[in-house]
Amino acid sequence: MDWTILLFAVQITLARIADIYLRYYAFREMMTPEAKRTLLKRLSVFSIFFTAFSAALFTCTEMTVSSYKAVLLFGWIPYQYFLVQAVPDQKLPHVFLVSMSFLWNFIIHSISCIILALYFRDASTPVVLQTESFIYLSLFLLFLPISRHFFNSLLPAFAHFTSRNVRIYIAVLPFLMTVGYIVLISDNVLWHSWEERIARLLLPAAFVFTYHYIMSTAKQVYERKRLTHEKMLLKQELLYLEEGRLLAADNREQLQKHLDGLLDTYSQLRQLLHTGDIKEAQAYIAQQEEKLSAAAILPYTDYAIVNAAISIYLHRAKAKGINIIQKINLPNGMNTDENDLSVLVANLLENALLASANGQEPRQITLILQHNGSQCVLELANTFHGELQLGEDGLPKSGHSGHGIGMLSLKNFLTKYNGYADFSCENGWVRITIYWEDKAQC
Structure with missing residues (x-):
């Protein structure tokens, strides 16, 4: 050759x-x-x-x-x-x-x-x-x-x-x-x-x-769209923080009122117990507990903003007569950004609240937020009796009443944390399950 x-x-x-x-x-x-x-x-x-x-x-x-x-x-x-x-x-x-x-x-x-x-x-x-x-x-x-x-x-x-x-x-x-x-x-x-x-x-x-x-x-x-969306999310986050601050201030005011009436409460309880009216005393105690927790920001997690977002919307749902079931277990020191998670949870809860509030009885919202090793799972389900329009990605189209607004924040969250979402709507229930890896972002 x-x-x-x-x-x-x-x-x-x-x-x-x-x-x-x-x-x-x-x-x-x-x-x-x-x-x-x-x-x-x-x-x-x-x-x-x-x-x-x-x-x-x-x-x-x-x-x-x-x-x-x-x-x-x-x-x-x-x-x-x-x-x-x-x-x-x-x-x-x-x-x-x-x-x-x-x-x-x-x-x-x-x-x-x-x-x-x-x-x-x-x-x-x-x-x-x-x-x-x-x-x-x-x-x-x-x-x-x-x-x-x-x-x-x-x-x-x-x-x-x-x-x-x-x-x-x-x-x-x-x-x-x-x-x-x-x-x-x-x-x-x-x-x-x-x-x-x-x-x-x-x-x-x-x-x-x-x-x-x-x-x-x-x-x-x-x-440009990303920056605009981030500004919108920041503005929304500030609103949640402000509402959380107002709730906290209201909590302090309510607590002061309860403290001012604490002596009167003890006096009434002492009188009821003295007369042997146990059932009336128990009812009175339950009434006082309900007042204390009516607008409280509960410690669901170790993250203040996430607690505020959950507390605000679950309190609104409870006020509308919607049954609430929650199972939340997040450890301290997560890699997932607290702000990202709070915005996502708030948007999804708002959608669930809108969908359930206008629905038929019984009305219920179920929130599950779990952490298992490096895997995080957020599942939100609510009763819903309307019709949903789904996009090409299998998620509800943005702008639709109830489960429409907030889909953009979900897509951005999934992109950032390499996650995926599973959506279903059947038997009067709308359910969305989100999985993502709790890893530090580069």
Whole structure:
């Protein structure tokens, strides 16, 4: 085998590794160290095979334009297969990244062809092809800082599109662009006109940088919405704190009144006990206990804001005649932010209160908030006899009366703490169960 053919096969293999590197670089944060090591082993072993196969193919075809383009157009598939195995369940991101990497490669190949047309017009076909692959690898290394920055921002920008239909459109559009471009270059022609060379450079370049601008704009829009939402949550949190403060002040006032009447209470109890009226004494004691706890902020947890949120809404529910069942067990020193949890609990309790208050008897709200190791569970159920409109994510649509408002805070909470929610509505009950890992946020 001619050493120049072997060198050419090695260059082609390095070009395929360069292609897959950019896609791997975009996915690297999703991969475990073990998955990275496995991917590296598979790519290394396959690259040896791919080099031998390419060398044999070019030996048989004597390095023709057709064999060169065939290897470029189909050689990426096995490499992509290994990457898909390393990062499964990411179909749309894979389609999106493959398309964008193809367009990026087309730009570099187009620049290589322009350089060839300027300086290697009279060279033989094998020399031209080998020189083109060498120029491609050189340009890839030269543009690597730009390409790394570009591909590093693709998936975070893609994740901002939460609608599945929009995500499909964003992923498929560059793929269709890629297919159309492949049709244009799938020929046996070595030299094209200058108009074609310039067009093949400008077309993918314009698309890539326009798409990058669109993704950047989407990111800015998302950030503005996020900041607006955080301001809204902060304002809501301040309202809860203020209401909690007012309840605490009212508690102190009520306590002072009870202290002022404590001597009278003892006197009445002493008189009742002296006359032997035990039932009347017990009823009087129960009456005093109800007064003390009517508006109290109860110590459900070690977190004051969470206690205030729970106490406020359970007190409102009790005032409306709604039966309350709660089971709360949270340890001290949780990693979950107290403010995030209080806003989530308050929003969900408000929804449950709205839904139950207008419902039929019997009316009931059940709140379970448990911590088991690193796993947290929040389950909220309430009676509800209306109809709910669900969104694509299986949760009630925002803005719907009862269990609509607050879904945005739930989605943000699930995103931040890598949690998930299970929602059901059956037999007159609405139930939402939220699971999340109680881990420190980076």
